[in-house]
Amino acid sequence: MDQKPWLTVAEAGSEFTIELGGPWTVDFSFDLRNLISQVPDIKDKAVKINAASIKALDSMGTWFIYKITKPLVHQKLSFSITGFSMAQKVLLQKMSRYDVPHVARPTEESAIVRRLRALYSLHISVCSGYGRLLSFIGVVLERAFLTLLHPSRMRLTSLSVQIEKTGFNALFIVGMMTFLIGAVIVNQGAVQLRQFGAEIFAVDLLAVSMLREMAIILTAIMVAGRSGSAFTAEIGSMKVQEEVDAMQTMGLNPIDVLVLPRMMALIIAVPLLTFFADIMGLLGGALMAWNMLDISFAGFFSRLHEIITLNMVLVGLIKAPIFGAIIAINGCFEGLSVSGSSESVGINTTRSVVQSIFIIIVLDAIFAVFFTAIDFV
């Protein structure tokens, strides 16, 4: 097989002979292209093509032979081919049907113009994206309100499945994470506070930061990464498979079927997860305090009892259902805006997670300022 294709040209009187041999296959496209360019311009001569020595022939080989014969046909020269079966001659003739001008790829703009255009369309898509998200929130709230008026419409099976997937199955990872963070806060806090002989205040530091901010933020980020992305990918691939369209033709509202159960599930699951995260964070801190500061569990919890107020816990928990709703709505919105290709499922999933986390952090800042302003501490 390593033998190469060859082509010889001989001129005798008024007759021109082109002999072809070796493997005329796609593997040797490069050589074949060079070979056929060696055929000179032939004028007013009868041409004989002898293909008897061709070892292997495929459609690419036939194509290149067609390119040899093309100028001959064009000049209406008489030519004959030997060594070809009838069927191969037919295929050779057919090649003219596939001889179409190549269409060039649409040329790309210069790098600067492309960047500017990308920046412009990014700006547009971000603005219109948030606009469409807002109107989507409106539609979802409308449907949610209608469902509240007719609670029997609530899809309880779907809701409980979603609570299990987004809440129960997340318990381990959320608990693990806040337990470790709680331990780290006490550890680092104690190192700093030791300089002032105020190590015991590491417990205050833990209680305030964990209950007010850390537990809810960590939980929300984990849920956005775990469940928000899953919502987008699930609904997005349903969109690609036209399942959402099918649903609409049956008179099912995709918002009722897909969005509401997920939103309700997160509104229920995120506060529960946050409360669990609070406890695990405090336990992590207690363990570190006992290990590093020699504070007994009894001492730790009596100190906690002194400093924790109900409001402190509520500040964290009030935010939880709102963050849950935002994650669910945003995840479902991105899923429903998937278009056509599987590539866009990936793009939208990324955007769903990034956007959810961004919105959560912005909202958290607003909440912090707001709670301080109304003296809710």
Add this chain to the structure above:
Amino acid sequence: MEKETHKSDLAIQVRGLVTAFGPNTIHDHLDLDVKKGEIVGLVGGSGTGKSVLLKAIIGLIKPVEGRIHVLGRELSEISDGEQKLFRRKWGVLFQDGALFSSLTVAENIQAPIRENFDFSQEILDEISFLKLGFAGLQPEVAHKYPSELSGGMRKRAGLARALALDPELLFLDEPTAGLDPIGAASFDTLTKNLQNALGLTVFLVTHDLDTLNTICDRVAVLNKGKVVVSGALEEVKNFDNPWVQEYFNGPRGRAVQHKPYQTPAEI
């Protein structure tokens, strides 16, 4: 010795194939032969495992039992290094085209060529536009993305990609389903022309009675996990099996008259 020479005439040889998904047995000791240079059509009711058989032959599904020889080699015995060389002798068209959605049609066709050869862009273009033409697509389609194409066009683009490396053996999963009758007929003609001229072997899963009538040298019928009959269409039509009788002699089967393939020059 005699057995060996006989074997070399076979493009595909399946012996005692058993495949199963969990407790569901799909194929129960199935035997199938496809000779070189032959067009074989596989028919069977929905859910009888036609696509599964195709996937088992191309090595995407591991059989529970049985041997599958393709072009005289057993797949499981071929080393990973050899696989690539071996696999380029086949082209596969999946049911929905299975184009890579992040590449344009031209890039899809060029993907297997790039993987095997170091050709310049001009040669790649030359090959891909020829194969686009083979599949009956306009050259304008070359730079579109699969999501911009209709279902039938995606299938044709998939065919163009399957033909990219000029395979000896072509596997087609329902090649004409979803094509308009003109497109389906031109597909039949192309397949027959390639087979006649280049000795292509084609194994196709189909429900298209026209395709079976006009281009298939042999028809194999899959029923209850086995190939119950395989042979020329006329033989199969007369085979005594209720399903086969209903399939070929039902209202649709009778509507398609047996028209032997015309010489390609006339079409």
